[in-house]
Amino acid sequence: MEFYQPIHVEPKSRLELRALAHSIRSFLNIEPDDYFPAVEVLEVLQFFVPDAYFEIVPVSDLPPNTHAYTNISKKSIVIREDVYDGACKGNGRDRMTIVHEFAHFFMLCFFGFKLTRSFGQSIKAYCDPEWQAKCLAGELMMDSRAIAGMDASTVVEKYGVSEDAAIMQLSKI
Numbered sequence: 001m002e003f004y005q006p007i008h009v010e011p012k013s014r015l016e017l018r019a020l021a022h023s024i025r026s027f028l029n030i031e032p033d034d035y036f037p038a039v040e041v042l043e044v045l046q047f048f049v050p051d052a053y054f055e056i057v058p059v060s061d062l063p064p065n066t067h068a069y070t071n072i073s074k075k076s077i078v079i080r081e082d083v084y085d086g087a088c089k090g091n092g093r094d095r096m097t098i099v100h101e102f103a104h105f106f107m108l109c110f111f112g113f114k115l116t117r118s119f120g121q122s123i124k125a126y127c128d129p130e131w132q133a134k135c136l137a138g139e140l141m142m143d144s145r146a147i148a149g150m151d152a153s154t155v156v157e158k159y160g161v162s163e164d165a166a167i168m169q170l171s172k173i
């Protein structure tokens with residue numbers, strides 16, 4: 001979610017984030033061709049940051065349209081219960097919501113990408129933490145080494161993502 005808007009972070013190109021996604025998958029023993037275990041990854045946040053944890057909260061605890069967020073100071077990922085349940089059932093959008101927050105968590109809490117106030121300057125896409133989280137989440141769920149040459153419906157089926165996400169990722173290969 002967009003909690004970090006007036007702030008930007010270190011530039012990271014798609015290719016750098018792709019390489020980072022490959023490293024994270026290999027660290028977690030997830031093959032390029034494997035379905036990304038979005039829900040299970042929440043159980044191993046401590047592999048990356050000691051004291052990190054996730055919380056599932058009732059819909060009424062979050063502002064409208066907030067599905068999840070990452071609390072950098074508490075080192076936690078907070079997820080709305082219906083989103084968590086949807087992800088457990090394999091809903092592509094809910095799975096992506098969780099991996100998006102994992103991407104924020106990883107870059108901000110583990111990697112410590114520096115946050116800089118922008119004082120009203122416009123933020124270049126690649127310096128925007130939202131762009132970075134979207135990019136890293138897409139690369140984590142749909143490994144570039146595996147999806148090249150696939151069609152969108154195969155990617156949706158095999159990797160548990162929405163059609164929009166599959167089309168977007170395929171356009172970047």
Ligand SMILES: [Zn+2]
Nearest residue numbers: 001002130133
């Ligand atoms: Zn976000």
